[in-house]
Amino acid sequence: MLKPSRATALPSLMIAAILVVATTTGCRHDGRSGGPITIDYWEKWTGFEGDAMRATVNAFNESQSRIHVNLLTVSQVDRKMLMATAGGIPPDVAGLWSSNVNVYADKNAVLCLDPYLKREGIGEQDFLPVFWDLCRHRGKTWALLTTPATIALHWNKRLFREAGLDPNRPPRTIEELDAFAEKLTTRDKDGKIVRMGFMPSEPGWWNWAWGYFFGGRMWDGKSKITANSPENIRAFEWVQSYSKKYGATALQTFQSGFGNFSSPQNAFLSETVAMEIQGVWMHNFISKYAPKLEWGAAPFPHPAGRPDLANVTDAEADVLVIPTGAKHPDEAFEFIRFVNSQGGSELLNMGQRKFTPLRKVSAEFLRKHPNPYIEVFIDLAKSKNAFSTPKLGMWNEYADEMNNAFDHLWLQKRAPKEALDIVQQRMQKKLDRGLRREARLEH
Numbered sequence: 001m002l003k004p005s006r007a008t009a010l011p012s013l014m015i016a017a018i019l020v021v022a023t024t025t026g027c028r029h030d031g032r033s034g035g036p037i038t039i040d041y042w043e044k045w046t047g048f049e050g051d052a053m054r055a056t057v058n059a060f061n062e063s064q065s066r067i068h069v070n071l072l073t074v075s076q077v078d079r080k081m082l083m084a085t086a087g088g089i090p091p092d093v094a095g096l097w098s099s100n101v102n103v104y105a106d107k108n109a110v111l112c113l114d115p116y117l118k119r120e121g122i123g124e125q126d127f128l129p130v131f132w133d134l135c136r137h138r139g140k141t142w143a144l145l146t147t148p149a150t151i152a153l154h155w156n157k158r159l160f161r162e163a164g165l166d167p168n169r170p171p172r173t174i175e176e177l178d179a180f181a182e183k184l185t186t187r188d189k190d191g192k193i194v195r196m197g198f199m200p201s202e203p204g205w206w207n208w209a210w211g212y213f214f215g216g217r218m219w220d221g222k223s224k225i226t227a228n229s230p231e232n233i234r235a236f237e238w239v240q241s242y243s244k245k246y247g248a249t250a251l252q253t254f255q256s257g258f259g260n261f262s263s264p265q266n267a268f269l270s271e272t273v274a275m276e277i278q279g280v281w282m283h284n285f286i287s288k289y290a291p292k293l294e295w296g297a298a299p300f301p302h303p304a305g306r307p308d309l310a311n312v313t314d315a316e317a318d319v320l321v322i323p324t325g326a327k328h329p330d331e332a333f334e335f336i337r338f339v340n341s342q343g344g345s346e347l348l349n350m351g352q353r354k355f356t357p358l359r360k361v362s363a364e365f366l367r368k369h370p371n372p373y374i375e376v377f378i379d380l381a382k383s384k385n386a387f388s389t390p391k392l393g394m395w396n397e398y399a400d401e402m403n404n405a406f407d408h409l410w411l412q413k414r415a416p417k418e419a420l421d422i423v424q425q426r427m428q429k430k431l432d433r434g435l436r437r438e439a440r441l442e443h
Contacts, residue, residue, distance in 0.1 A: 036065060036066055036067055036068040037066065037067050037068070037328055037331050038067075038068045038069075038070050039067060039068070039069055039070065039091075039092035039093060039327075039328045039331050039332050039335065040070050040072060040091040040092050040093070041057065041069050041070065041071050041072065041091060041092065041093040041094070041095070041332075041335065042072050042074040042077050042080070042081060042091040042093070042094045042095065043071060043072070043073060043074065043077065043094075043095035044073070044074065044075065044076075044077040044095055045073065045095070046073055048284070048351070048352070049147075049351075049352050050073055051351065052347075052348055052349075052350075052351025052352045053071065053095075053146070053348060053351075054071055055347060055348075055351055056338075056339060056344055056347050056348040056351070057069045057071045057335075059338075059343075059344065059347060060335055060338045060339075060344070063338070066331075067331045067334055067335065069093075069335050072091070077094060077095060077096065078096050078097065078100050081094040081096070081109075081323055082104070082107070082109055084323070085109045085323045085324055085325055086109075088325055090323035090324065090325050090326055091323060091326070092322065092323075092326045092327060092328045092329070092331065092332040093320055093321070093322060093326075093332045093335060093336065094320070094321050094322075094323055095146060095318060095319070095320055096143070096318070096319055096320075096321055097316070097317075097318060097319065098134040098135075098143070098316050098317045098318070098319050098388065098389070099316070099389045099395065100319075100321075101134065101135060101137055101142050101143050101319060101321070101391075102137040102138075102142075102391040102392075102393065103393055103395075104142070104321065105137045105138065105140070105142045106137075106393060108324055109323060109324055110142050110143070110321040110322060110323055110324060111142075111321075111322040111323070111324055111326070111329060112140045112141065112142060113135075113141045113142060113143070113144065113322070113333065113336075114140055114141050116333045116337075117141055120337060122144075122337070122340070125359070126340075126358060126359060126360075127145065127357050127358060127359060128148075128357055128358070128359060128381050128382060130315040130381055130382075130386045130388065131145055131148050131315065131317050131357035131381070132357075133388070134315075134316070134317050134319070134388055135319060137391060142321060143319035143320060143321045144319065144320055144336050144337075144339070144340045145317050145318070145319055145320070145340060145345075145357040146317070146318040146319060146320055146339060146348060147317065147318045147348065147349055147352050147354045148315065148316070148317040148318075148349075148354065148355065148356070148357040148381065149279045149280045149281060149315070149316055149317065149354060149377070150279065150280060150313040150314065150315050150377045150380040150381050150386065151206070151277055151278060151279045151280075151300070151313050151314050151380075152277070152278070152279075152280075152297045152298060152299055152300060152313065152373075152376055152377060152380060153170060153171070153177075153275060153276075153277055153297065153298050153299065153300045153301065154268060154275065154276050154277070154278045154282055154295055154296070154297050155170050155274065155275045155295065155296050155297075155298070156268070156271055156274045156275070156293070156294065156295055157294035157295060157296055158271070158293075158294045159184055159195075159271060159274040160180075160184070160274070163180075163183045163184045163197075163274075164183065165180060165183060165184075167294070167296075168296070170275075170296060170298040170301075171275075171301045172301055172302075173301050173302060173303065173304040174213070174238065174301050174302065174303045174304065175303075175304045176301060176304075177198060177275070177301045178198075178241075180197055180198070180275070181196070181197030181198035181242075181274075181275065182197060183197065184196075184197030184198075184274040184275070185197045185246070192250070192253075192254075193246065193250055193251070193253075193254040194272075195271070195272055195273070195274065196246070196251075196254065196272070196273050196274070197273075197274045197275060198242075198273070198274065198275040198276070199242060199251065199255070199273060200238075200239040200242055200410075201239075201242075201251070201255065201406075201410055202255065202258070202267055202268075202273055202276055203261065203267075203276065203277075203278070206277065206314060207402060207403050207406040208398075208399050208402035208403065208406075209314055209387070210232075210235040210236065210238070210239055211229070211231055211232035211235040211236070212235075212312055212314075212385075212387050213235060213300060213301075213302065213303075213309065213312050214231045214232070214234050214235040214238070214303060214306070214309070215231040215306060215309055216229050216231030216232035216234075216235055217229070217231075217387075218390045218392075218398065219390055219392065219431070221391075223431070223432075223435060224428070224431075225398075225423075225424055225427045225428045225431055226424075227398075227401075227402070227405075227420050227423040227424040227427060228417065228420040228421050228423070228424040232420055233416050233417050233420055236405070236406070236409055236416035236419070236420060237416045239406070239409065239410065239416075240409045240410065240412070240415075240416055243409070243410050243411070243412055244412065248410065248411050248412050251410075252411070255267075257272075258272065261285075262285065262289075263289060264289040264290060266285065266289065266290075268282075269285065269286065269289050269290040269293065270290075271293070277300055280353075280354050280355065280371065280374070280377040281352075281353070281354065282297075283353060283370070283371040283373070284353050287370070296373065297373035297376050297377070298373075298376060299311045299312075299313070299376070299380060299383075300312060300313070309385060310383075310385070311379070311380055311383035311384075311385050311386075312383070312385040312386075312387070313380040313381070313383060313385070313386050313387070314386075314387060314388065314389075315380070315381050315386040315387065315388050316388055316389060317357060320336045320339060322336070340357075340358070342356070342358060342360055342361075342362065345357065345358055346361070346362060346365045349365075350365060350368070350369065353369070353370055353371055355369075355374055355377055355378050355381070357381075361378070392431070393434060394427070394430050394431065394434060397427070397430065398423075398427050398430075401422075401423045401426060401427060402423060404423075405419035405420055405422065405423050406419075
């Protein structure tokens with residue numbers, strides 16, 4: 001899954017751990033002795049996701065004899081890569097999140113890939129636009145892609161049927177979503193909620209993003225924060241409508257009983273919540289923990305009066321970068337190019353049960369894909385209403401402020417406008433300071 005994290009200073013013990021990783025990579029060759037050039041690749045994945053990338057690495061290694069990729073699983077890879085780069089001992093390739101790209105580019109921690117791309121004839125014509133844009137910052141390309149993802153509404157067909165709803169017809173508008181949610185919600189004899197049709201707070205990973213489904217944005221892309229735009233206020237009024245209708249305390253009590261996401265006690269997998277917004281990866285957890293679940297996936301609904309907002313989705317991706325100071329940047333790019341070829345990308349994304357970021361996809365990939373709704377997620381990636389995490393160096397702080405605002409309005413401690421006005425004021429000041437600092441550096 002795509003979970004961005006912060007790049008911050010590391011304690012001395014972690015620095016020592018990086019040094020150990022950097023110096024214990026086994027037998028190495030630089031090509032001068034006749035053997036292949038070994039490049040180190042740090043990646044975050046474990047489990048079946050790690051297995052899929054290992055199969056891709058093996059395919060590359062077997063496809064030629066000049067370069068050998070040494071894959072190392074590294075936790076907190078974004079932090080450790082940044083520290084290793086600062087210390088002059090970076091890997092040759094690192095697997096990061098798309099939200100790292102602009103931040104690391106501004107820190108001069110990654111190499112610009114444009115000279116390689118120009119030489120190989122690789123460009124935006126090869127990728128779905130929303131994912132190509134994730135690799136770009138300040139007019140340059142700093143990364144290429146591994147596994148992309150979009151999010152959609154998941155619904156429980158059995159619960160739809162029991163509530164008298166058509167199990168094959170998900171809600172198409174926000175108003176329908178609210179009406180369906182009411183029919184699907186059940187209480188026990190004491191009035192305690194035992195199942196919710198839908199809750200904007202579950203899973204709680206995109207609390208900042210609800211405004212996009214109502215036509216909002218987080219900033220204008222230049223100099224103005226737009227947290228308290230009319231569209232965002234409208235979205236959070238809708239969020240708070242659930243808290244008002246079902247009761248903040250009742251919902252808090254109900255949600256406290258949810259199990260871990262990666263478990264059969266997951267709220268959607270245990271059929272405790274009938275509809276939920278989730279990513280393309282959800283199929284993997286359904287297959288593992290609730291294989292008998294009757295479910296479907298469709299674009300998240302739009303407001304009835306805004307058909308132009310159909311097919312809104314968050315589109316993110318995992319990416320590959322070449323850290324500044326890498327010993328073998330040319331060989332590193334050869335591997336990155338392989339991963340972004342049609343064969344390499346389909347091998348990796350079939351293994352992770354996602355879809356490729358490329359415009360060209362084989363019929364065999366779609367036919368053999370285990371997720372029966374994979375084309376829903378692909379079509380969402382092509383939508384003009386696909387959005388991504390804002391390219392702001394202060395995004396982590398902004399997201400934290402939005403989460404705080406969400407909590408306050410969800411618990412009915414503040415009205416949506418009041419909560420978002422606070423975010424607006426704090427973040428605009430921070431953006432202004434950052435822009436002034438950039439202006440001084442440019443001069």
